[in-house]
Amino acid sequence: MELTDMYIQMGIDKKVIDFGREIEDSLADRFAAIDATAEYNQMKVIGAMQKNRVSDVHFSGTTGYGYNDLGRETLEKVYADVFHTEDALVRPQIVCGTHALYTALAGNLRPGDELLSPVGKPYDTLEEVIGIRPSNGSLREYGITYRQVELLPDGSFDYEGIRSAVNERTKLVTIQRSKGYATRPTLSVKQIGELIAFIKSVKPDVICMVDNCYGEFVERIEPSDVGADMVVGSLIKNPGGGLAPIGGYIAGTKKCIENAAYRLGSPGLGREVGASLGVNQSFFQGLFLAPSVVAGALKGAVFAANVYEKLGFSVVPGGSEERHDIIQAVTFGSPDGVIAFCQGIQAAAPVDSFVTPEPWDMPGYDSPVIMAAGAFVQGSSIELSADGPIKPPYSVFFQGGLTWYHAKLGVLMSLEKLREAGIAKL
Numbered sequence: 440m441e442l443t444d445m446y447i448q449m450g451i452d453k454k455v456i457d458f459g460r461e462i463e464d465s466l467a468d469r470f471a472a473i474d475a476t477a478e479y480n481q482m483k484v485i486g487a488m489q490k491n492r493v494s495d496v497h498f499s500g501t502t503g504y505g506y507n508d509l510g511r512e513t514l515e516k517v518y519a520d521v522f523h524t525e526d527a528l529v530r531p532q533i534v535c536g537t538h539a540l541y542t543a544l545a546g547n548l549r550p551g552d553e554l555l556s557p558v559g560k561p562y563d564t565l566e567e568v569i570g571i572r573p574s575n576g577s578l579r580e581y582g583i584t585y586r587q588v589e590l591l592p593d594g595s596f597d598y599e600g601i602r603s604a605v606n607e608r609t610k611l612v613t614i615q616r617s618k619g620y621a622t623r624p625t626l627s628v629k630q631i632g633e634l635i636a637f638i639k640s641v642k643p644d645v646i647c648m649v650d651n652c653y654g655e656f657v658e659r660i661e662p663s664d665v666g667a668d669m670v671v672g673s674l675i676k677n678p679g680g681g682l683a684p685i686g687g688y689i690a691g692t693k694k695c696i697e698n699a700a701y702r703l704g705s706p707g708l709g710r711e712v713g714a715s716l717g718v719n720q721s722f723f724q725g726l727f728l729a730p731s732v733v734a735g736a737l738k739g740a741v742f743a744a745n746v747y748e749k750l751g752f753s754v755v756p757g758g759s760e761e762r763h764d765i766i767q768a769v770t771f772g773s774p775d776g777v778i779a780f781c782q783g784i785q786a787a788a789p790v791d792s793f794v795t796p797e798p799w800d801m802p803g804y805d806s807p808v809i810m811a812a813g814a815f816v817q818g819s820s821i822e823l824s825a826d827g828p829i830k831p832p833y834s835v836f837f838q839g840g841l842t843w844y845h846a847k848l849g850v851l852m853s854l855e856k857l858r859e860a861g862i863a864k865l
């Protein structure tokens with residue numbers, strides 16, 4: 440059977456297949472550049488594993504207190520070398536990205552300190568961590584205040600606003616690399632470096648932390664290469680490579696990591712405890728795969744941007760724009776477009792392809808939300824996934840794909856559903 444027949448058998452119309460092929464052919468240079476970055480980052484990861492003499496003894500886990508967990512300690516050294524930091528904390532006890540960020544913040548801030556975001560509002564879940572929205576146990580309840588400086592209308596940094604926001608209580612600056620589900624542009628690592636240099640020129644001893652979620656391995660350098668004191672992320676996103684079943688990481692200076700470890704565990708215990716159970720091998724192997732998994736996800740995002748841009752829908756980033764994270768937004772302008780897109784992503788999944796996602800009133804959201812995910816790891820968004828709030832301008836956010844081929848099938852299937860609904864015309 441020809442490849443085209445395989446796609447037809449999967450339920451994709453010939454017109455969609457041909458249109459997709461035309462777009463794919465036009466992206467050869469983009470894909471080659473993505474592959475070159477993946478190759479660079481693959482060497483970075485293998486080099487760090489070799490330097491730390493990773494061996495199969497590191498794949499067995501500990502139980503109970505987890506003292507002397509050689510695998511855990513070696514993995515943390517590997518992460519520190521990949522991110523070029525003094526130290527790292529990489530643990531299954533970190534339950535998700537929000538928890539990693541909370542641990543980094545709460546471990547390094549004390550009552551009376553102030554936290555500053557110079558890039559506008561942080562990711563939704565951070566609002567409750569910080570106490571922007573009143574929340575049980577927030578940093579605010581512990582006497583840590585918060586200030587934020589908006590980006591300028593063109594998306595650039597408000598340097599004068601930042602200079603006047605920094606004061607004697609400013610202890611930590613949080614910089615979110617990815618736009619997440621906001622409309623601002625994602626920051627490049629170079630831009631983050633410029634921002635950190637400016638902040639350190641105003642107040643040299645301030646701690647600069649970067650929320651690195653969705654950004655790892657998209658570029659050849661990470662924010663820790665341009666002055667960040669801490670980079671923080673989730674292992675069910677980029678660096679887990681799709682294999683990590685749970686977890687988060689914090690990489691940074693010795694002092695910052697020590698402070699975070701005492702918060703994750705308890706005062707007096709710190710990083711010496713925390714059994715790795717059976718996850719060490721998945722963490723190592725996931726990190727090993729991460730550069731090429733991220734490349735597949737990036738190709739999927741670039742492909743989606745070009746497919747939908749060509750059909751006249753508004754896409755962020757644009758089809759030919761440079762990428763700094765793996766998220767793609769597409770605006771359909773109608774609830775039906777958002778629903779058809781998400782149903783296509785679901786129908787292309789290896790897991791739960793037979794279920795039909797519907798919008799629902801999710802707690803914490805001000806409108807119904809539809810989510811598509813057919814993942815091996817619950818909630819994993821390095822796996823192909825999409826979600827969209829059912830409210831104007833009716834945009835979906837699409838990310839992940841453990842392989843380029845799956846991401847491509849997802850985009851083609853989404854287009855097939857939009858074609859069947861008469862929303863996309865080919």
Ligand SMILES: *Cc1c(COP(=O)(O)O)cnc(C)c1O
Nearest residue numbers: 535536537562617619650652673
């Ligand atoms: C995903 C994400 C988070 C939170 O991670 P969870 O694992 O969902 O808790 C924080 N910041 C950004 C930018 C993210 O993309």
